[in-house]
Amino acid sequence: MKVIRAKSAGFCWGVERAIDIAREYASKGRSPVYTDGPLIHNRQMMEVLTKEGIREVGDYSSQAELNVKKEDQSVMVVRAHGISPERRKYLKNLGMEFRDATCPDVGIIAGKVRMYAKKGYVTVIFGDPKHPEVIGLLGYAEAGGHVIASHEDIAALPALGEKVCMVSQSTMFTDEFQNLAADLKLRYPKVEIFDTICGATKDRQSDVVELAKQGCQAIVVIGGRHSANTVKLAKLVEIQGLPCYHVETAAELDFSQLQRYQTVGVTAGASTPAFLIDEVCVKLEALK
Numbered sequence: 013m014k015v016i017r018a019k020s021a022g023f024c025w026g027v028e029r030a031i032d033i034a035r036e037y038a039s040k041g042r043s044p045v046y047t048d049g050p051l052i053h054n055r056q057m058m059e060v061l062t063k064e065g066i067r068e069v070g071d072y073s074s075q076a077e078l079n080v081k082k083e084d085q086s087v088m089v090v091r092a093h094g095i096s097p098e099r100r101k102y103l104k105n106l107g108m109e110f111r112d113a114t115c116p117d118v119g120i121i122a123g124k125v126r127m128y129a130k131k132g133y134v135t136v137i138f139g140d141p142k143h144p145e146v147i148g149l150l151g152y153a154e155a156g157g158h159v160i161a162s163h164e165d166i167a168a169l170p171a172l173g174e175k176v177c178m179v180s181q182s183t184m185f186t187d188e189f190q191n192l193a194a195d196l197k198l199r200y201p202k203v204e205i206f207d208t209i210c211g212a213t214k215d216r217q218s219d220v221v222e223l224a225k226q227g228c229q230a231i232v233v234i235g236g237r238h239s240a241n242t243v244k245l246a247k248l249v250e251i252q253g254l255p256c257y258h259v260e261t262a263a264e265l266d267f268s269q270l271q272r273y274q275t276v277g278v279t280a281g282a283s284t285p286a287f288l289i290d291e292v293c294v295k296l297e298a299l300k
């Protein structure tokens with residue numbers, strides 16, 4: 013089988029940076045290296061990191077009370093998704109070294125939300141209200157933050173006044189953002205709109221379109237089922253009209269289905285490690 017691997021498949025720079033920061037502490041013998049929630053949304057990679065001494069505490073949304081004790085060598089690392097100012101204060105008060113590994117692209121969104129909140133703007137965030145990035149960003153909007161994911165959500169917004177700004181969770185679809193931004197502008201003509209979908213997300217999404225153009229008959233998407241950007245890639249494959257096979261590992265590949273294709277594309281979410289992508293490609297290439 014011919015396999016075309018998307019150039020962007022795998023870790024984005026923000027995830028890689030957060031992993032490198034946590035690993036650096038672990039390699040210097042710091043212990044425990046805590047992360048407030050899973051460092052990345054990939055079970056297999058989390059297993060690797062756990063063996064290296066990186067210990068996830070708390071919950072997916074970074075809201076739970078942490079039952080951790082300060083030890084001489086302990087350190088708390090913040091994930092690439094970022095956290096709210098309140099959470100930052102809480103983690104710093106644990107008394108151990110605090111290291112912020114928030115992706116700088118998320119930091120830019122948080123800075124924008126904070127700046128506009130200070131000027132009296134209400135912020136509308138396009139995203140998933142349960143995603144830790146969105147929960148963190150809402151904290152910067154102070155009292156004036158709303159999360160929307162659809163036209164119905166926009167219709168259900170209360171009156172927001174004259175000063176409204178809109179940003180996006182970093183991993184959303186650009187087309188959906190633009191549609192919803194246009195809708196919001198009808199209701200709030202003076203709305204300040206910022207497309208804050210990150211470059212890494214845009215590259216992954218345009219690579220799916222490219223795989224379709226290169227003649228792939230189906231696309232395998234590798235990544236965690238809780239990874240927002242992986243789920244979006246799978247949805248985008250379906251939008252291209254191609255069969256999509258979303259797997260977490262090569263063990264889930266359905267060869268009886270896949271062997272009917274001559275050319276298959278492979279892509280992976282921003283939290284999928286290279287070793288899982290390599291394994292899938294090797295197995296697919298071996299298919300007769």
Ligand code: SF4
Nearest residue numbers: 024026115182210212
């Ligand atoms: S998906 Fe984008 S914003 Fe999120 S960690 Fe990666 S580079 Fe940063």
